[in-house]
Amino acid sequence: MQTNTAAVKDAKVKNSMKVKAAVVNGVNEKYEMEELTLSELRADEVLVKVVATGICHSDEALRIGDAEYPMPAVFGHEGAGIIEKVGSAVKDLAVGDQVVMAYDYCGTCPSCRTGHPSSCKDWTPINFGSPRSDGTYIFTKADGTPVSNFFNQSSFSTYTITYANNLIKVDSETDLRLVGPLGCGLLTGFGTIVNGLKPETNSSIAIFGTGAVGLGALMTAKIEGCSPIIAIDIHDSRLERAKELGATHTINSRVENLEERIAEITGGIGVNYSIDTTGISSVMKSSLDILTIGGSTVPLAVTPNSLEFNPFTELTLNNRKVVGVLMGDAVPQLAIPKLIQYHKEGKFPFDKLVKFYKFDEINEASEDSNSGKTIKPILIIDEDYRKDEPVMES
Ligand SMILES: [Zn+2]
Ligand SMILES: [Zn+2]
Incomplete structure (x- = not known):
């Protein structure tokens, strides 16, 4: 038994x-x-x-x-x-x-x-x-x-x-x-915009990396009325697709000067919002550097790399924010x-x-x-x- x-x-x-x-x-x-x-x-x-x-x-x-x-x-x-x-x-x-x-x-x-x-x-x-x-x-x-x-x-x-x-x-x-x-x-891309950044209509946004998360954010930025929407990548074919999905401007950062192009597009003041999906230290830094006074950036990638900055000169003095958003909150x-x-x-x-x-x-x-x-x-x-x-x- x-x-x-x-x-x-x-x-x-x-x-x-x-x-x-x-x-x-x-x-x-x-x-x-x-x-x-x-x-x-x-x-x-x-x-x-x-x-x-x-x-x-x-x-x-x-x-x-x-x-x-x-x-x-x-x-x-x-x-x-x-x-x-x-x-x-x-x-x-x-x-x-x-x-x-x-x-x-x-x-x-x-x-x-x-x-x-x-x-x-x-x-x-x-x-x-x-x-x-x-x-x-x-x-x-x-x-x-x-x-x-x-x-x-x-x-x-x-x-x-x-x-x-x-x-x-x-x-x-x-x-x-x-x-x-x-x-x-796609939830991450969407939520980073609507819950993480909450952009005002006609605010400017730059998105580094046009993979699924970046493009999810880009399509949402369009729905939310952001303008300009700037997509940044190193592959022209990807940038073409970003344009089809709503990017008003694209920058191939391998061949174009990023700072100059951002200045040209934003009248020299930088962007209100940026998102990095690459997780590369220098790119995360760029996404901080191109912010206007009062701007916010979200580093989104799962990455072992660090983002280094001086909190006083690069954040406080400019009222800038580096924001963590998990799964689009x-x-x-x-x-x-x-x-x-x-x-x-x-x-x-x-x-x-x-x-x-x-x-x-x-x-x-x-x-x-x-x-x-x-x-x-x-x-x-x-x-x-x-x-x-x-x-x-x-
Ligand atoms: Zn995932
Ligand atoms: Zn819980």
Whole structure:
């Protein structure tokens, strides 16, 4: 006869499932497709069948060791999928719901309660690979090795376990193949403008780096009525795209003199706002240097590099601000439906930044993102989803 403990253990094994996930086993190692065991679902958890996921620079920053992370790990934090199973304590979500996945937060600390979940007191431990409070892991290898998850969503997997606060329900018309990147990169670009900088109409803004985050900020700056909107990059093809999306001016800083061009565009006074998405020390410094008196800059990249300045001469004396904004300081459950609506209205045409890849092509997709060949790779994980329909465009 089984003991109670053995019976519980059996039930757990029976309720766990096998998934296919892209695992990073060590710094700088490629993604490897592996079969992992996904733990049984707890009362406060939600099982999601992943349809598609963006690859964000943060996934890559951790893979290549720009920031430390406990490995092996399943990254991916721009997922979209369909709810497969809901824990008994989860409210307002049901099997079959279409969801975008963003980051997790506690929901009860002062920051969460005042609408700033990315300032959650537990943001880092919740999102950065800690095991559950009882010490168990959501993913394990066949030999029992625990595998860290990421953002409590780990979307580089056919199925994942996540939490109600990660999930943003979207209507049944929404094409899940497209919308995953709204959960991080585009949310960050959008929120940095509307919540971080709150620009006045006709204020000037310069955006360094025209990747997904930079272009998300640029499209939002246009919606918010900024002018001029200056895009800065070192690739003409990217600057062309920035123009199509709303840049009023572009600067190729490899061949043009940045300070001179900014002075020319702003009548010599500098810009009200700037955003750096490159994380390169000299570029972050430029984004501070080109501010007008009273201007603000946001350094946004996940970077090991420093920004050095004299706080008196370069900030205080000019009333300038260097502002940190995480995940756009947005409430994902409010911001993402808004971005989907903007996309429908043609104001936020982020589909123009996207290239689709098969799940197995994750290493190629990351390389294309790192080299700049692709702005926003999206991996299609469930190839049967709306198989015969073209992807929704703006
Ligand atoms: Zn919190
Ligand atoms: Zn991200």
